[in-house]
Amino acid sequence: MQFFRNFFKSKFGVPVTLAFVALIGFAFATSDVAMNSTFGGIAGGERVAVVGDEKISSSDLTTAAASAVDSARQQNPTISMPVFIEQGGLDDVLDQLLERTAIAVYAKNNGLRAGDNLVNSEIMNIPAFRGADGNFDQEAYRQALASRRLTDAQVRDDLGQGLLAQQVLVPAAFGAKAPDSIIRRYAALRKESREGSIAILPSAVFAPSDDPSADALQKFYTANRGDFIRPERRQIRYFTFGAEQLGDRAIPTDAEIAAYYRENSAQFAAIERRTVTQLIVPTQQAAEAIRNRVRSGGSLEQAAREARLSTTTIDNATKAEFSSQTSSAVANAIFAAERGTVAAPARSGLGFHVARVDAIDRQAARTLDQARSEIRAALEVQKRRTALTDLAELVDGLIQEGAALPEIAAEVGAQVQTTPALTAAGAVYGTQTRAPDAILPALQTAFEMDEGEPEITEIPPGGTFLVFETADITESAAAPLAEIRDQVIAAYRLSEGSKLAKAAADRVLERLKDGQTLAAAIRAESKPLPAVDSINLSRQQLEQSGQRVPAPLALMFSMAEGTAKKLEAPSNAGWFIVDLENIETGTLADNDPALEQTRRELAQLFGREYAEQMRDAIKDDVEIERNETAIEAVRKALLGER
Structure with a gap:
């Protein structure tokens, strides 16, 4: 050396x-x-794709996939990354990234821009980034980004691409309209009715009763692992604390009660409140005339109607409140009058008031002993709130110092509890039992935490605090075959039954071609099958139902008259046979409202189609190169595979 x-x-x-x-x-x-003129590094490097001159990194794809899963959880709290990927979510996210980037590249190549000022304007107009005053709030912006694990640069880049897409696609779709001949044709379809029949051949009827061989079961399980993915489960340790942990800290002393009485003496002094009905007129002469009329036995309301005016009522107000709402002169006049009489007219900024005293509520002054119970209750609420806040600050300090959850619980005199394995939907895994009510407000946060990191939150509507941590995380993954053998066998039988049901459906279709009715063709099968449903519906009836049209009915309304088709039911449930016997076309007048409705709907449809064609043309124009090796590496990383 x-x-x-x-x-x-x-x-x-x-x-x-x-x-x-x-x-x-x-x-x-x-x-x-x-290695590669475009991509580089181990396993394809950081770039999953190159669009024009723009590179999409593996971190871009990872972030976009995580954001998509977060969004999907708004509808399905139990969805996990493996399930999302199994359902093709990662491919959809990548396609969206490629498309958005291609549109942005095309826009820039053709002189379009989305500058910083325009992006800033978009950010400031997003409601989630506004503070309590309704204006953009930097702290709210920062917190919103942190909650979605996004950076300012990522948000700005995404908004910039969106603005460029608007500049490209909106003009392509703007002003789209369909020819009158097409409008009339589609409007006439609304009047159409169809008659036929639908049969179902359930897989369960054809499913084998024998267990499959171990080899067949293993092959089926391997090929369908995505159907047996369990959701992520978490055990949560927690404790709550509230007024029961305060002891005598929330009990006010006699000295505190006396001090409160002195500091709020006006609250316990004698007070008088009055309710009046009043009429406001522009001149004193008019006010005096109305007052004299009422004193002679007339009605204030009748006088108001004759003068084409209206009366108003002020309920249970003090002299100070009357003064602030009207004027001191009006308040003095009202409190000088007796109950049931009309006060002397007095002036405010609105005119002269003619006021009738409807009710008087006089409350005598209260001594300390008389007000003691009320003061004690008020001080208990105040001291409880203060003591709880102090206790919460103590707990938060212990959390920041790294104290363990049992230590923190011992400090406040609470008992730590541990939940069973929970799903993000708030259910105990494998049962219909709900998670404990105390943990539900923090469940979403608990599914975003690492293990052993306590947090504190107040349970609405207040008065109780929750301290919790994730104790154990079971990642989402396909369950081992040995644990779900019965479930896999049931799925295998249903899958085999679906194959046999499909063969039966083909036989039924052959009988229909030979001239048999659907009911007769179904009866010819050796298995006991459900009766055939006769259908006679119009398109208007389908639209008016307000529900999603079942797939067999949607198929019936897209078939040619005199034809029959088969349709697979979801989840290997079986097969439908749809037999369309007759189509009745409806009549359409020249002034039928359906024409205008169809014109608007087709304009929107044509606009979307033009925009879609523009997207396809841009993707053909802008060179897109995918790095399948890097894409697969991201897929494995998201699945936790090596």
């Missing part, structure tokens, strides 16, 4: 060392070129 050190310091060693360093750099550069 000393020899090499001395050599590197010599006049011959220095140039040799520099040449060696240069050789290493050249080797790195050439190896990168040799």
Whole structure:
């Protein structure tokens, strides 16, 4: 080693060392070129795709996939990344990334821009980023991004691409309309009715009763692992604390009660409140005339109607409140009058008030002893709130110091509890039992936490605090075959039954071709099958139902008259046979409202179609190169595979 050190310091060693360093750099550069002119590095490198000159990194795809799963959880709380990927979600996310990037590249190549000011304007207009005053709030913006694990740069880039897409696609779809001949044709379809029949061949009827061989079951399980993915489950440790942990800290002393009485003496002084009905007129002469009329036995309301005015009522107000709502002169006049009489007219900024005193509520002053129970109750609420806040701050401090959950619970005198394994939907895994009510407000947060990191939150509507942590995480994955053998066998039987039901459906279709009715063709099967349903419906009836049209009915309304088709039911449930016997076309007047409705709907449909065609044309125009190796690496990383 000393020899090499001395050599590197010599006049011959220095140039040799520099040449060696240069050789290493050249080797790195050439190896990168040799790997791929576009992609580089181990397992395809960081780039999952290149769109034009824009590169989409593996972190971009990972972030987009995580965001998509978060969004999907708004509808399905138990969905996990493996389930999302199994359902093709990652492919959809990548396609969206490629499309958005292609549109942005095309827009920039054609001189369109989305500058910082335009992006800033979009950010400021997003409601989630506004504060309590309705204006953009930097802290709200930061918290919203942190909750979605996004950076400012990512948000700005996404908004910029969206603005470019608007500039490209909106003009393509704007002003789209359909020819009148097409409008009339589609409007006439609304009046159409169809008659036929639908039969179902359930897989369960044809399913084998024998258990499959171990080899067949294993092959079926391997091919359908995605159907047996369990949701992520978490056990949560928690405790709650509230007023029961405060002891005598929330009980006010006699000295505190006396001090409160002194500091709020106006609250316990004698007070008078009055309810009045009043009429406001522009002149004093008019006010005096109305007052005299009422004093002579007339009605204030009748006088108001004759003058084409209206009366108003002020309920149970003090003299100070009357003064603030009207004027001090009006308040003095009202409180000088007796109950049931009309006060002397007095002026405010609105005019002269003619006020009738309807009710008087006088409350005498209260002594300390008389007000003691009321003061004690008020102070208990105040002291309880303060003591709970102090206790919560103590707990938060212990959390920041890294104290364990049992230590924190012991400090406040609470008992730690542990939930069974829970799903993100708030159910005990494998049962219909709900999670404990105390943990439900924090469940979403608990499914975003790492293990052993306590947090504190207040349980609405207040008065109780929850301290919780994730105790155990079971990742979403396909259940081992040994644990769900019966479930897999049932699914295998249903799958085999679906194959046999399909063969039966083909036989039924052959009988229909020979002229048999659907009912007769179904009866010809050796298995006991459900009766055939006769259908006679119009399109308007389907639309008015307000529900999603069942797939067999949707098929019936897309078939040609006199034909029959088969349709697979979801989840290997069986096969439908749809037999369309007759189509009745409806009549359409020139002024039928359906024409205008169809015109609007087709305009929207044509606009979407033009925009879709524009997207396809852009993707053909902008060169897109995918790195399947890197994409597969991201897929495995998201699934937790090596």
